[in-house]
Amino acid sequence: xxxxxxxxxxxxxxxxxxxxxxxxxxxxxxxxxxxxxxxxxxxxxxxxxxxxxxxxxxxxxxxxxxxxxxxxxxxxxxxxxxxxxxxxxxxxxxxxxxxxxxxxxxxxxxxxxxxxxxxxxxxxxxxxxxxxxxxxxxxxxxxxxxxxxxxxxxxxxxxxxxxxxxxxxxxxxxxxxxxxxxxxxxxxxxxxxxxxxxxxxxxxxxxxxxxxxxxxxxxxxxxxxxxxxxxxxxxxxxxxxxxxxxxxxxxxxxxxxxxxxxxxxxxxxxxxx
Amino acid sequence: xxxxxxxxxxxxxxxxxxxxxxxxxxxxxxxxxxxxxxxxxxxxxxxxxxxxxxxxxxxxxxxxxxxxxxxxxxxxxxxxxxxxxxxxxxxxxxxxxxxxxxxxxxxxxxxxxxxxxxxxxxxxxxxxxxxxxxxxxxxxxxxxxxxxxxxxxxxxxxxxxxxxxxxxxxxxxxxxxxxxxxxxxxxxxxxxxxxxxxxxxxxxxxxxxxxxxxxxxxxxxxxxxxxxxxxxxxxxxxxxxxxxxxxxxxxxxxxxxxxxxxxxxxxxxxxxx
Numbered sequence: 112x113x114x115x116x117x118x119x120x121x122x123x124x125x126x127x128x129x130x131x132x133x134x135x136x137x138x139x140x141x142x143x144x145x146x147x148x149x150x151x152x153x154x155x156x157x158x159x160x161x162x163x164x165x166x167x168x169x170x171x172x173x174x175x176x177x178x179x180x181x182x183x184x185x186x187x188x189x190x191x192x193x194x195x196x197x198x199x200x201x202x203x204x205x206x207x208x209x210x211x212x213x214x215x216x217x218x219x220x221x222x223x224x225x226x227x228x229x230x231x232x233x234x235x236x237x238x239x240x241x242x243x244x245x246x247x248x249x250x251x252x253x254x255x256x257x258x259x260x261x262x263x264x265x266x267x268x269x270x271x272x273x274x275x276x277x278x279x280x281x282x283x284x285x286x287x288x289x290x291x292x293x294x295x296x297x298x299x300x301x302x303x304x305x306x307x308x309x310x311x312x313x314x315x316x317x318x319x320x321x322x323x324x325x326x327x328x329x330x331x332x333x334x335x336x337x338x339x340x341x342x343x344x345x346x347x348x349x350x351x352x353x354x355x356x357x358x359x360x361x362x363x364x365x366x367x368x369x370x371x372x373x374x375x376x377x378x379x380x381x382x383x384x
Numbered sequence: 385x386x387x388x389x390x391x392x393x394x395x396x397x398x399x400x401x402x403x404x405x406x407x408x409x410x411x412x413x414x415x416x417x418x419x420x421x422x423x424x425x426x427x428x429x430x431x432x433x434x435x436x437x438x439x440x441x442x443x444x445x446x447x448x449x450x451x452x453x454x455x456x457x458x459x460x461x462x463x464x465x466x467x468x469x470x471x472x473x474x475x476x477x478x479x480x481x482x483x484x485x486x487x488x489x490x491x492x493x494x495x496x497x498x499x500x501x502x503x504x505x506x507x508x509x510x511x512x513x514x515x516x517x518x519x520x521x522x523x524x525x526x527x528x529x530x531x532x533x534x535x536x537x538x539x540x541x542x543x544x545x546x547x548x549x550x551x552x553x554x555x556x557x558x559x560x561x562x563x564x565x566x567x568x569x570x571x572x573x574x575x576x577x578x579x580x581x582x583x584x585x586x587x588x589x590x591x592x593x594x595x596x597x598x599x600x601x602x603x604x605x606x607x608x609x610x611x612x613x614x615x616x617x618x619x620x621x622x623x624x625x626x627x628x629x630x631x632x633x634x635x636x637x638x639x640x641x642x643x644x645x646x647x648x649x650x651x652x653x654x655x656x657x
Contacts, residue, residue, distance in 0.1 A: 276443035300618065303620075304576070330621070346602050348602055348603070349600050350622075378602065
């Protein structure tokens with residue numbers, strides 16, 4: 112984010128309009144409470160490496176749409192579907208698409224207000240058909256039981272980690288992806304075993320990349336990509352460091368990813384689409 | 385290894401005597417066939433950070449004893465128990481302890497010829513009692529079904545990865561460790577989910593460190609430590625790079641670990657013993 116405009120507090124909750132990709136697009140977000148999008152969403156979006164004409168990308172648990180719109184802003188041929196359960200956050204996503212600043216993205220973006228874990232007919236009727244999307248991205252909510260409980264209900268919903276969450280989300284991702292389609296997600300390093308287990312026989316060719324604040328520090332996030340139906344073995348890639356040993360500037364690679372100037376490509380190419 | 389002496393081929397299989405820790409101790413190993421110890425064993429040994437007087441260390445699947453003896457060579461107060469199922473490799477371990485060059489280690493090392501996955505009374509009678517060891521180290525055999533089968537039977541045994549291997553090995557580690565004791569292992573990155581699953585409720589405070597040949601290359605090994613009975617959350621540490629971007633020399637940190645000049649300490653201290 113490079114800019115933040117505060118809106119008058121005429122509504123129940125104050126909101127902001129935040130610039131991403133150095134002004135490439137903007138997001139209407141709750142000022143306090145709710146999940147506020149930031150670098151996680153931008154790094155997630157960077158995992159969508161390239162888009163052929165009409166490429167379909169689903170952003171599961173999209174919130175106000177940060178990751179999906181970052182994909183659309185970098186890849187001019189991508190069609191993005193923002194899937195969000197919370198009526199309030201879905202409304203922020205719709206208002207985001209109504210912004211004049213986002214007029215170049217709105218025709219390629221759709222908001223679906225639905226629970227990611229809908230199954231079968233209910234999922235299809237919500238607008239998430241089988242074998243449809245080329246790429247599914249997700250930044251699933253998390254909440255460690257040992258973390259302090261948040262008093263804010265909306266934030267709690269966005270961070271509510273429940274047992275089997277990855278299994279439910281990856282079941283949907285698998286169902287709606289075309290064969291050979293790519294799953295991309297960002298999560299906490301603590302979730303690595305749950306994520307691999309949820310990939311199970313659905314996804315293979317798993318690639319893991321840890322994100323460390325600085326070279327000598329523990330990882331704080333994990334980037335994961337996988338391919339529907341692949342049998343390729345797991346690959347543990349070189350880590351990303353957000354900063355160097357000193358200073359507060361981002362490393363050039365991370366700065367490029369954060370600002371939509373480059374993609375973080377898989378080390379092994381995707382076979383289909 | 386900094387030195388390799390060939391023995392006359394008078395026996396069924398030729399063997400070598402290899403120097404580790406720059407001559408600090410030596411290992412009798414089969415020249416061809418069987419698992420030949422190298423850097424994996426030295427990095428594993430480096431995970432035993434310090435030893436109080438009489439500290440007991442069990443090396444499960446010890447082969448000729450490389451990792452266990454590397455611990456004993458660096459930590460003059462440690463008692464090591466080498467557990468090896470293969471009669472032939474156990475014999476190499478015994479002959480290793482008989483070497484004059486290892487006279488400083490032999491009084492503190494014991495060889496147990498037993499299957500690591502023995503249970504209950506059979507395990508105890510083999511010399512692996514409950515709640516006995518302060519530290520358990522292991523470099524479990526691995527064999528990916530997609531790897532080519534090796535024609536060498538001994539090597540196949542050392543690399544025979546079977547379903548549930550980590551669960552069986554960690555069950556034994558848990559049984560023989562004192563409460564708060566440390567488990568340390570080295571494995572392939574592909575095993576990360578199996579290892580975390582096998583830790584289950586037995587071990588917590590898992591710390592993962594990936595080992596990459598060079599900064600831009602995929603990880604080839606994973607160092608894992610965990611504490612019996614701990615409930616602390618997983619920590620994904622900064623990686624180790626064996627080499628810099630160029631050249632064939634080890635990085636100073638890895639060279640020190642490989643030669644027994646330093647330990648790779650946990651980021652969070654162990655509470656007991």
